[in-house]
Amino acid sequence: MSKTDKLKARQPRGFVDRGPADVAATERMLSVIRESFSLYGFEPVETPFVEYTDALGKFLPDQDRPNEGVFSFQDDDEQWLSLRYDLTAPLARYVAENFDALPKPYRSYRAGYVFRNEKPGPGRFRQFMQFDADIVGAGSVAADAEICMLAADTMEKLGIKRGDYVVKVNNRKVLDGVMEAIGLGGEENAGRRLTVLRAIDKLDKFGPEGVRLLLGDGRKDESGDFTKGAGLNDEQADMVLSLAILQSGDVTELENIGDNRYRESNKGVLDGMRVHFGNNETAATGIAELEQIAALVEAAGYDRSRIRIDTSVVRGLEYYTGPVYEVELTFPVTNDDGQVVRFGSVAGGGRYDGLVGRFRPEPVPAAGFSIGVSRLYSALKAVKSPIVDARNELPLVVVTAMDNKSPEHMPAYQAMVSALRQATGEDGKPLLRADLYLGSSGFNAQMKYADKRGAICAVIQGSSEREAGTVIVKDLILGAELAAASRELKDSAEHKARQAEAQFAVPAAGLVEGVKRVLKRHA
Template sequence: MSADKSAPAKLKARQPRGFVDRGPADVAATERMLAVIRESFSLYGFDPVETPFVEYTDALGKFLPDQDRPNEGVFSFQDDDEQWLSLRYDLTAPLARYVAENYDALPKPYRSYRAGYVFRNEKPGPGRFRQFMQFDADIVGSGTVAGDAEICMLAADTMEKLGIKRGDYVVKVNNRKVLDGVMEAIGLGGEENAGRRLTVLRAIDKLDKFGPEGVRLLLGEGRKDESGDFTKGAGLSEDDADMVLSLAALQSGEVTELQEVGGGKFVETNKGVLGGMRTHFGNNETAAAGISELEQIAKLVEAAGYDRGRIRIDPSVVRGLEYYTGPVYEVELTFPVTNEDGQVVRFGSVAGGGRYDGLVGRFRPEPVPATGFSIGVSRLYSALKAVKSPIVDQKNELPLVVVTAMDNKSPEFMPAYQAFVAQLRQAKDEHGRALCRADLYLGSSGFNAQMKYADRRGAVCAIIQGSSEREAGTVVIKDLILGAELAAAGRDVKDSAEHKERQAQAQFSVPVAELVEEVKRVLARHR
């Protein structure tokens, strides 16, 4: 029989570029990671708030391009009343709108945290996605740099609570006022130069990735990458590019000062690099104001016990968004990893933020100072896997027990199987926590397929009751982990007494009344 040519073609299942699916292991590990971050932020007095995925485009911030169809960098669409709406680009601009809208009802300063997906309409690539999760903490209504110091200390504490050791991370701090002072010195001050200024800032931000020569190209006419794509530069002269690079090159490791902490031990302080910044750029009024704020932050964090190994003044930090107005910071992981080209490199940044005193004030008659930072959840998750943090270890997940349905073609037997999973779901361990997850097989396949199902689910054990067990008032417990180990054992051990004893442990029959206690024993074996 010939195929029916009139039948419609099947849709092709395909994932949009720049978006990813996540399986159960990744989802569970991410949830554990988010729980630790929430706890850390809560200890600092931050409260949760949630904003929608969609905002009016003009509320998202002046850094968005002003076009007839404003979709460069964001996903936008028009509502039925012809208002432009956009998927949120970050979590900070929506917070600014929320605070302005609820200003009189909120305590000030207002501490809040938020977690959620954000969307970037950008060219996707390796490690670069159009949808990703962020976790933010912000203080709105505090104009003192003590708020910035607090955010930096929170960032450091959170990294350690997640299992990243001291020495494997650093919170790097700079000030946009210093950068603005340099911009003024090279003739890029004022609103009319906002576009070129942002290009310069984003070029400096690529210092770790492209090195000084690559950044010099981006400050000049532009840079062509290995694929042939050309990025237009800021068009600076050689002298102006030299001035910008001299700030970026003033790394905090070049000039240090030691402070005695007792017992003959010394730690490096931030005074050395601050002195270097004053020497090179302190003659500009704007830059000098920024340096003074950095000096205050350094004093505050050092007084709280955070040395330069944890929070470091670093003039190479810029942050790429236009709305930052003061201190900016970045959390960098310093341990080595192998990149896609097989090169050993530092892991790099997983979080960043800064002061944005003008963002909330766009909606209010009075100025509203604010500061905060954002964790890139997906990137941080990759880092935790790299350092083998127990937070992302699958072993921390509750074990799964599968109850098979031997007589799944006979509805009258299903209530007994359902009773087994109910008992297991209600069972507690010795600490009063849930014992396990329990899954009743709900398909129509036979026994062998059900066992493959349990294996594929990663179950620790399976519960079996056929007609003979039902008549005897028993169930069979099959230890799937031990069974797999025995199946992999060599032939020379299969007749040994130890092997036979383990076989008896791998599959055994117990009275129905002892189901929970015996499952506890099996789970304890593999804990």
């Protein structure tokens, strides 16, 4: 191809590449999550990236036309297929298809990428990873309580200490009851209900007054952009806002919930909900379910600092039918604008009793939650969790090929790298990773290659070492430290002694022991 005809290397908008450090750290994180979920009796299942579009259903927020929000295409038989937008809808199809063969209640977990066909933006991607746990076939809210406890335990196993997270629980039935009370029940009001839910979800970001604007005519931000509101009158907005700030926000905003005792315990929040919204039958059912969840988690030793009833939780997906929950990280971080903010939500879920039943003649209750892996990974880096620390990787050793243009010497280099790969510690586990240089460049380029790979040391054998039956082990970390030393320090006896340790010869048969000297030095 001519220079003008060559393809331009470019990444699609809304998608990201991940380097080896990110991939390795994510794998360690996923391993911890799997172990946590397994302790609760969940078993793995894997579903394909692609499902029939009608099987996924139209449950994404803002979905006003058939394929909005999803990537879709037609098969050769003109059937519409879509990339999955979450891991829950495919699970519903899988359970329905294998219903008679599965134990019920059925506990499963899944990890994988999901896809959203929406406008990308800062921190908003079209492909991202989720890790889900679900219980299908359990109608009791004990399943919801179990999932909330699982979420709390998993955060702590990942290195997020108690007090830096909270699992917040609400119930869509309470929200539905309030919607009925203000005249927004029924299918004809589905769009306005979604606008109200979105407004409540902005409480932490905009505060009570900002939410009130979104519940009314709308809100204009600092840039002048206008967000159209739900069009509620003052009385309707007061009722919705009173629910949202019963537990969160400024409880003195409205006189009828100005009693701070409602915020002191899960029981206090539930009492406040019953006083203000318990006269609606739907809301009363939801409050009773929340009371059961609170009793179950408290009996298991999870106090309100870990799992709490919180009336501001709404969740965006339309298939939730009962309790909903979010895992919020409460520690402060500095955003791109230099402002100190709370990290926010990294996981969420709820009860979806109608999703599996779309495929079955009988209703099938279900509940589950999903961890946003990429966002959680950012959180673990913020708290310096050892799980995402690159130092947890096995150290890398590069075997250079000084005579790489002479094929007869390559078997000897291959034998060296093989011996290193078989090296184990006292526990029988591998000690290191080993890489044989397979390029055609000279020695200096090979050393630059080892540096770029982040190798801890390099193994060198040229013709003189081969004749002497030795190899040279070069400590790249110590070598870099010595090279950066000041001129005065370089003239010292200590510096010269350390230089002898930075590069030393060992018998070829003692290669592994020589490399172990370097590993021990930087343990």
